[in-house]
Amino acid sequence: MSASAFLREFARNWKTVGAIAPSSPALAEKMMVASGAAHARHILELGPGTGAFTEAIARVMPDNADYLGLELNEAFVHRLHAQFPGMRFECCCAQKFDLKQPAFREGFDAIISGLPWTAFPEELQKAILGNVLPHLAPGGRFVTFAYYGFHKLPAGQHFRDLLGTLLPNVTTTEVVWANLPPAFVYVGSNEPLTSEDIESDD
Ligand SMILES: C[S@@+](CC[C@H](N)C(=O)[O-])C[C@H]1O[C@@H](n2cnc3c(N)ncnc32)[C@H](O)[C@@H]1O
Numbered sequence: 001m002s003a004s005a006f007l008r009e010f011a012r013n014w015k016t017v018g019a020i021a022p023s024s025p026a027l028a029e030k031m032m033v034a035s036g037a038a039h040a041r042h043i044l045e046l047g048p049g050t051g052a053f054t055e056a057i058a059r060v061m062p063d064n065a066d067y068l069g070l071e072l073n074e075a076f077v078h079r080l081h082a083q084f085p086g087m088r089f090e091c092c093c094a095q096k097f098d099l100k101q102p103a104f105r106e107g108f109d110a111i112i113s114g115l116p117w118t119a120f121p122e123e124l125q126k127a128i129l130g131n132v133l134p135h136l137a138p139g140g141r142f143v144t145f146a147y148y149g150f151h152k153l154p155a156g157q158h159f160r161d162l163l164g165t166l167l168p169n170v171t172t173t174e175v176v177w178a179n180l181p182p183a184f185v186y187v188g189s190n191e192p193l194t195s196e197d198i199e200s201d202d
Pocket of ligand 1: 076
């Protein structure tokens with residue numbers, strides 16, 4: 001999707017789109033390494049939007065891996081189906097989708113979020129995280145990005161604190177300057193993480 005089409009959706013649905021431009025390939029790459037998507041068997045993406053991360057996931061995920069993308073914007077879902085015909089997208093709210101179905105019983109090794117957390121009220125943040133995080137597989141990783149500088153604002157700090165109460169291990173990557181605005185990645189797991197884990201693809 002072009003930047004102008006993204007901007008059009010932002011103008012129509014600014015509360016849920018929450019960004020003025022799609023994430024850059026450099027940020028997508030950082031998200032892939034931090035999430036371990038290249039070694040994941042089950043992958044969940046929240047808010048794929050225009051597919052900035054989806055494209056990277058499609059490139060790195062193993063052939064036998066499965067993918068589920070939850071996106072509430074119908075126009076985006078329509079385009080995602082056309083752009084990634086082999087991948088599963090559901091047009092729904094991430095806080096409502098039933099992940100207790102047998103198909104997801106093994107949990108997700110990588111949960112990759114493009115959601116604009118700081119634009120959401122706390123109840124919605126809790127509802128989404130409460131719906132997805134119990135389905136993180138043992139040793140799985142939850143990744144999401146934050147704009148550098150904005151993370152120091154009260155809403156940004158509050159989100160980080162919330163994440164820390166829900167996952168025992170939360171850390172951050174280096175800043176990706178080649179993104180508008182520059183951003184870094186929060187990585188959370190139910191098992192300990194090392195900086196090598198999240199910054200290197202080996
Ligand atoms: C900032 S855009 C991210 C798009 C893309 N991942 C990227 O980084 O460029 C956020 C996306 O999350 C979607 N979204 C917002 N709230 C959602 C919710 N509760 N459930 C699922 N998707 C949601 C929006 O429609 C939008 O497409």
